[in-house]
Amino acid sequence: MEYNSKNIEKKWQTTWSETKAFEPSDDQTKEKKYILSMFPYPSGRIHMGHVRNYCLGDAFARFFRKSDFNVLHPIGWDSFGMPAENAAIKHKLHPKKWTYENIDYMRDELKSLGLSFSETREFATSDELYTKWEQEFIIEMYKNDLLYRKSTTVNWCEPCHTVLANEQVEEGCCWRCDTPVEQKEMPGYYVAITKYAQELLDDLDGLKEDWPSQVLTMQENWIGRSEGLEFTLELSKDSRFKLNKSFSNYSVFTTRPDTIYGVTYSALAPEHPIVKFIVEHKLLPENKINAIKEMQKVSERDRATEDKKGVSLEIDVIHPLTGETIPVWVANFVLSSYGGGAVMAVPAHDQRDFEFAKQYDLPLKQVIVGSKGLIEKPTEAFTNEGELINSESFTGLKNTKAKKAILYHFEQNSLGSKKINFKLRDWGVSRQRYWGAPLPFVHCDSCGLVPEKLENLPIALPSDVEITGEGNPLDTHPTWKNCSCPKCGSDARRETDTLDTFVQSSWYFLRYATNPKDWETTGISKKDSDYWMDVDQYIGGIEHAILHLLYSRFFTKALNKLGYTNSKEPFKKLLTQGMVLKDGAKMSKSKGNVVDPDLIIEKYGADTARLFMLFAAPPTKELEWNDSAVDGSYRFIKKFFERSANVTKESLETFKNINHKSLSKEEKTARKKVYEALQKSNEVFNKTYTFNTLIASSMEALNALQTQKNEDVWAEGYYILSNILEPIIPHTCWEISQNLFEKENFNNTIEIKEEVFELDSIILAVTINGKKRCEIEVEPNASKEDILSIAKEASLKWIEDKTIIKEIVVPNKLVNLVIK
Numbered sequence: 001m002e003y004n005s006k007n008i009e010k011k012w013q014t015t016w017s018e019t020k021a022f023e024p025s026d027d028q029t030k031e032k033k034y035i036l037s038m039f040p041y042p043s044g045r046i047h048m049g050h051v052r053n054y055c056l057g058d059a060f061a062r063f064f065r066k067s068d069f070n071v072l073h074p075i076g077w078d079s080f081g082m083p084a085e086n087a088a089i090k091h092k093l094h095p096k097k098w099t100y101e102n103i104d105y106m107r108d109e110l111k112s113l114g115l116s117f118s119e120t121r122e123f124a125t126s127d128e129l130y131t132k133w134e135q136e137f138i139i140e141m142y143k144n145d146l147l148y149r150k151s152t153t154v155n156w157c158e159p160c161h162t163v164l165a166n167e168q169v170e171e172g173c174c175w176r177c178d179t180p181v182e183q184k185e186m187p188g189y190y191v192a193i194t195k196y197a198q199e200l201l202d203d204l205d206g207l208k209e210d211w212p213s214q215v216l217t218m219q220e221n222w223i224g225r226s227e228g229l230e231f232t233l234e235l236s237k238d239s240r241f242k243l244n245k246s247f248s249n250y251s252v253f254t255t256r257p258d259t260i261y262g263v264t265y266s267a268l269a270p271e272h273p274i275v276k277f278i279v280e281h282k283l284l285p286e287n288k289i290n291a292i293k294e295m296q297k298v299s300e301r302d303r304a305t306e307d308k309k310g311v312s313l314e315i316d317v318i319h320p321l322t323g324e325t326i327p328v329w330v331a332n333f334v335l336s337s338y339g340g341g342a343v344m345a346v347p348a349h350d351q352r353d354f355e356f357a358k359q360y361d362l363p364l365k366q367v368i369v370g371s372k373g374l375i376e377k378p379t380e381a382f383t384n385e386g387e388l389i390n391s392e393s394f395t396g397l398k399n400t401k402a403k404k405a406i407l408y409h410f411e412q413n414s415l416g417s418k419k420i421n422f423k424l425r426d427w428g429v430s431r432q433r434y435w436g437a438p439l440p441f442v443h444c445d446s447c448g449l450v451p452e453k454l455e456n457l458p459i460a461l462p463s464d465v466e467i468t469g470e471g472n473p474l475d476t477h478p479t480w481k482n483c484s485c486p487k488c489g490s491d492a493r494r495e496t497d498t499l500d501t502f503v504q505s506s507w508y509f510l511r512y513a514t515n516p517k518d519w520e521t522t523g524i525s526k527k528d529s530d531y532w533m534d535v536d537q538y539i540g541g542i543e544h545a546i547l548h549l550l551y552s553r554f555f556t557k558a559l560n561k562l563g564y565t566n567s568k569e570p571f572k573k574l575l576t577q578g579m580v581l582k583d584g585a586k587m588s589k590s591k592g593n594v595v596d597p598d599l600i601i602e603k604y605g606a607d608t609a610r611l612f613m614l615f616a617a618p619p620t621k622e623l624e625w626n627d628s629a630v631d632g633s634y635r636f637i638k639k640f641f642e643r644s645a646n647v648t649k650e651s652l653e654t655f656k657n658i659n660h661k662s663l664s665k666e667e668k669t670a671r672k673k674v675y676e677a678l679q680k681s682n683e684v685f686n687k688t689y690t691f692n693t694l695i696a697s698s699m700e701a702l703n704a705l706q707t708q709k710n711e712d713v714w715a716e717g718y719y720i721l722s723n724i725l726e727p728i729i730p731h732t733c734w735e736i737s738q739n740l741f742e743k744e745n746f747n748n749t750i751e752i753k754e755e756v757f758e759l760d761s762i763i764l765a766v767t768i769n770g771k772k773r774c775e776i777e778v779e780p781n782a783s784k785e786d787i788l789s790i791a792k793e794a795s796l797k798w799i800e801d802k803t804i805i806k807e808i809v810v811p812n813k814l815v816n817l818v819i820k
């Protein structure tokens with residue numbers, strides 16, 4: 001019984017593929033599980049992060065398949081996107097060729113891990129059929145006002161030649177190439193995700209049990225709902241004249257109406273129309289105009305990390321309740337696209353306002369006091385709850401009450417109204433790139449923007465393009481753009497923007513859910529998605545906590561609204577895996593600390609890689625690569641495989657009739673360990689996900705089996721262990737199970753036998769003067785006296801001619817003797 005991972009793994013991978021072992025059944029009366037690991041981008045080779053992701057997913061899929069569920073466990077490729085174009089520029093390879101060659105290579109790599117994917121549902125998002133159905137519902141979204149075209153300032157990345165969504169800008173830089181992002185005015189297509197802001201927020205509630213709380217919080221903050229008061233500040237008469245009567249007021253938003261009497265200035269964003277007007281008409285001295293222009297150049301993201309900056313605009317507004325005049329400033333901390341792009345500033349109670357006031361020596365006015373009363377020389381804003389002072393008729397109210405009272409006062413006197421604001425912005429999906437799904441629209445001189453006719457879909461990419469890295473290849477292509485208007489038939493131009501690749505990854509799970517037999521004719525199948533959705537277990541990296549998960553949630557809701565599915569949330573349970581590190585750092589080419597999965601599989605086999613991945617750390621924690629632990633994993637599998645020779649032919653007939661009472665102590669312990677592992681298995685897959693503890697339990701069980709010689713106990717041990725380890729080291733377990741049990745044990749009918757957990761003795765450590773000397777065996781409910789007398793007898797040689805000055809018995813744990 002020599003363990004030869006190569007032969008075993010090759011054999012089973014071939015068998016699985018030939019027998020289509022992992023195709024889901026069409027029988028929709030069976031209970032289902034949809035297990036999904038986030039699909040990969042076909043970058044060229046798989047890395048350890050992939051290995052971890054897919055080994056985790058595969059473990060779930062195999063566990064539930066074995067437990068008699070109809071399991072959908074698909075794989076595909078997120079195959080549009082920039083790297084394909086970059087490769088085209090660098091290596092003069094067509095993006096399509098590069099992409100599909102990578103897919104072929106990576107498919108084999110994944111196959112060599114023995115992953116139980118459905119092969120018939122595999123697809124790539126750049127497949128024309130996928131584009132076709134995507135374009136169809138993009139048109140539906142357009143018709144239902146969920147997608148629209150508008151011109152705005154956008155984040156522009158010059159090296160990538162593309163617009164970036166806010167979410168794709170990280171600290172002012174492109175998320176892909178790290179170049180500082182510029183601001184540029186441009187028309188583009190937007191998905192109206194803000195229409196679903198409230199629903200996206202509310203439905204997080206239903207995910208509380210089964211999504212990491214960290215992810216829920218990140219989504220909540222990203223959506224960023226706040227409730228407050230919106231009102232207008234009227235410009236003073238003088239100021240209106242200064243502004244050539246072009247403006248008479250502007251709107252502000254506050255979440256703290258209770259602080260309204262503490263307003264000492266107001267601040268506008270550098271992009272506010274009034275500020276722009278002042279700059280354009282040079283209504284301030286030149287040095288001020290220049291200072292404002294400097295502020296405008298800095299992107300909003302960078303402003304957030306700068307010191308507070310501002311310029312006095314030499315105009316005033318009137319306080320809506322007191323009638324006082326209040327100076328107006330332009331300030332770098334006011335966001336242009338939020339709450340009207342202007343604030344009422346309350347430096348005594350808002351930290352940003354406070355810092356700005358300190359910087360420019362503006363007055364503070366405290367209107368809320370805590371138990372310490374008025375603060376003489378404040379060093380920061382007072383943001384605690386308290387009681388109102390200096391607030392006319394509202395003085396004396398608790399500030400929480402005052403919030404409501406002042407809001408009510410504004411509404412009653414038609415001065416303002418309650419307002420709910422969201423941080424979430426509509427999602428810009430236009431990209432000026434070739435390797436993406438074309439937006440299915442046509443520009444016609446007489447009809448304007450017209451969606452393409454459904455029968456003309458897909459609008460496929462031209463294959464004869466030159467990719468230079470400059471501009472959009474679709475735009476510079478000599479003929480592709482030319483088309484006729486779907487409405488009036490006259491000459492028209494095709495839209496050359498392509499969709500953000502996040503669009504494709506926002507609904508791919510619905511593609512898998514559709515029976516491949518119907519895909520070509522129906523697109524997303526409602527009947528199939530009714531059965532397979534929602535995804536029962538989703539597994540992927542925490543880096544997708546906001547973008548991908550929010551967009552997928554939105555698309556699920558939008559497609560539901562458009563009648564494509566009945567699903568409202570895509571992912572029932574979410575597991576976010578930790579990173580794979582080496583020498584304490586993320587594996588990366590630049591650090592030179594990459595471990596190549598192919599080499600590990602070559603050297604040890606896939607089962608070793610899989611076991612290590614699940615054993616080295618709980619799935620949500622970072623996993624540190626460790627060569628000797630990989631070695632250890634290999635040795636365990638080898639031992640597990642080779643010791644299966646201890647299961648005799650005869651015992652296979654008799655092991656189901658073990659008489660527990662008649663067993664020796666070692667035999668009993670071995671059985672107990674085996675059943676403990678079985679118990680753990682159910683717990684781990686359904687609840688805790690701590691595969692490492694399941695593996696540790698199995699290792700203990702194998703060790704315990706080796707301390708005894710009962711053939712029936714051996715047989716039973718292998719019957720159970722090869723069942724519970726199948727999701728983790730499938731090749732080895734299929735081989736063992738085939739040899740011994742003809743896979744009869746690959747089901748969920750193995751019952752836990754309670755008899756094995758009944759203890760007939762307990763081991764206690766005996767410690768003398770703090771040092772463990774020996775162990776004793778006592779009955780589970782032995783009295784203190786009995787325990788002590790057994791302990792003393794066992795430790796006679798240490799205590800013989802000493803005096804015992806203290807005796808401590810910790811039931812079920814230890815005996816402690818202090819001697820002199």
Ligand code: ANZ
Nearest residue numbers: 226253254255256259334335338339341342346349350
């Ligand atoms: C006065 C005030 C007093 C405020 C106070 C806060 C505390 P969220 O929760 O983010 O919605 N604000 C409003 N519009 C803004 C903009 N365009 N740029 C920067 N800040 C803006 O916060 C809303 C609060 O942020 C508003 O309430 C406003 O400041 C500020 F003791 O108004 B507050």
Ligand code: ZN
Nearest residue numbers: 444447485488
């Ligand atoms: Zn037309």
